[in-house]
Amino acid sequence: MASPKTIALDAMGGDHGPEVVVPGAALSLERQPALSFIFYGDQPRIEAAIARHPALRAKARIVHTDHVIAMHEKPSQALRRGKGSSMWLPLEAVKTGEADAAVSAGNTGALMAIAKLVLRPIAGIERPAIAAIWPTIKSECIVLDVGANIGATAGQLADFSLMGAAMARAVFHIERPSVGLLNVGTEEMKGNEDVKAAHALLKSIDALPLEYKGFVEGDQIGRGTVDVIVVEGFAGNIALKTAEGTAKQISSYLRAAMTSSVLSKIGAFLAQGGFRVLKEKMDPRRVNGGTFLGLNGIAVKSHGGTDAFGFASAVDLAYEMADSGLIARLTADIDVFHHRLSGAAGGSQPQSATGSPLGKA
Template sequence: MAQPRTIALDAMGGDHGPGVVIPGAALSLERYPDQSFIFFGNEAEIAPLLDASPALAARARVVHTAQVVAMDEKPSQALRRGKGSSMWLALEAVQKGEAHAAISAGNTGALMAMSKLILRPMPGIERPAIAALWPTITAECIVLDVGANIGATARQLTDFALMGAAMARALFHVERPSVGLLNVGVEEIKGAEEVKEAHALLKGAGELPLDYRGFIEGDEIGQGKVDVVVVEGFAGNIALKTAEGTARQIGQYLKDAMMRTTLSRLGALLAKGGFRVLKEKMDPRRVNGGTFLGLNGIAVKSHGGTDALGFASAVDLGYEMAESGLLERLASDLEAFHHRLGSVSPASN
């Protein structure tokens, strides 16, 4: 039976603040009714929305703060001025053990900087990564890094592989997730030196808690060829944004085509059920939420402009990761792998 989990929410983050965060939490509560919530933000704005959702209000408390991290604030400014903000307090609740996961739709750079400062990287982790769920033809896969870091060393890429595999085990319930390195070709002579070095490390490190499949190309992500796709953050973020934009573009193409003539509109009406299924599969709100992996705590970043349905997906992700025991398994995997490499980092951060 699932254990009760407490989720800390930055109620003021994102483009819409409490107007999306509160109803999003209510939707997630319907799916996982053993959750409880701590909302951090302006109580005067939060309270009326909670009053409209009695089931959520019964499982929530509010911690008031008038301080908010602006969406355009630089990470360095957020660190200097953000202590006591809704974002800071949500992360601090995880660090203190008052909550099992923190969710924010706020400023990505500020959230990463604060997460690293408050939750601290796991032993041996040089750079945490943002991992995103990616819909595929078969199911879903995990792609990381999608924007936390620009560039990555071979050692960091191998750490991303282990972190992604741990997340895949937690969410997909696969004991040995398949992992691929994103590259410009599948031949071993192709790609940046860091990617080729990471390939050699993953091939030669002995028994790993994953099934390493070598290089994959960008068009293979959506085919579901592997459970985890490893890439440095610059290329990963471009791939993610390109895929999201392409999904919207195809959706608009279909809509325009179906409305062109009376006959096509009749065809659209007859195919309404099929189009509904397609729309659901292509809806980015279903997989909204990027997880910061490699920290001593769970932090999930929701898209800033999402609606309640999208925010609920991010809350679901935080809950599922807390419920899975991800952090403990990942810490064990990293320690064993770094020991094999003969490069164990100091145990304290």
């Protein structure tokens, strides 16, 4: 692989702008010399930051714009007045083929709305989703939707399965990723109507490009039971943030426990190599980057408050996805899946699917 790829970067996004985006890109370039970059934003600030990175300088182009979308702008506002901004232009570059992927650490809602408008959903996909890479005891899994939309029909949940599987193929290099539907129990009778109908749908179609494993519960996410976990965006977002909160809470318990006595302090000092291992395992920067899946192009959202190391993870992710041919494969998979579905609907539609399994006919 290692084919040359161009990443379009919103240099002004996030809490720090070019001072994080530029060194982040430099770090990613060290790992992946086939990369080149287009930076969009305030030229003098980008120039100043890039001057310290001669290797990056040689592989980068800067497109100046004064126009920046603020962190708290509403998606609807951003759509109306975002054209020409440092967030909009990278997505345009992906659309025209000038770049292979876009990365921004800016306003998530605005980025999602603009990406959807500029890149457009893949034919047959009603709703794009935001996918997160979630660390597990075994390695990592993909969870989607973590907040692009609230609620999802059975058909949309089934589409999410294919979208997540395509991403798992791209970033974990697993040909037939295992997929589970997040639910409040693993028995067939559990869950809401959409989840039950999605389950029936995924069981009813043969030869999916994934291994459907049925329902999984919240405690199975971190156990690494499956490669891809599908859930509608309200519960998915709450799960993601609850896990982040729990991790912080336990870190704080651990700090307090390790300073609770002189002996514990000495022990913690001696065990600092072990604590370093733990810290690395739990470092949220390692898996920084929510991906908008289901669009005709790759757009990755980096965490707004991250540093260069974290931003580089988001760029790495964008590169891997661009390099894997994910979009073409997903477009074909969705097409085949929807054809099978309409075939199945004509023949033996799953009984518990209420209405059209795709929720759009």
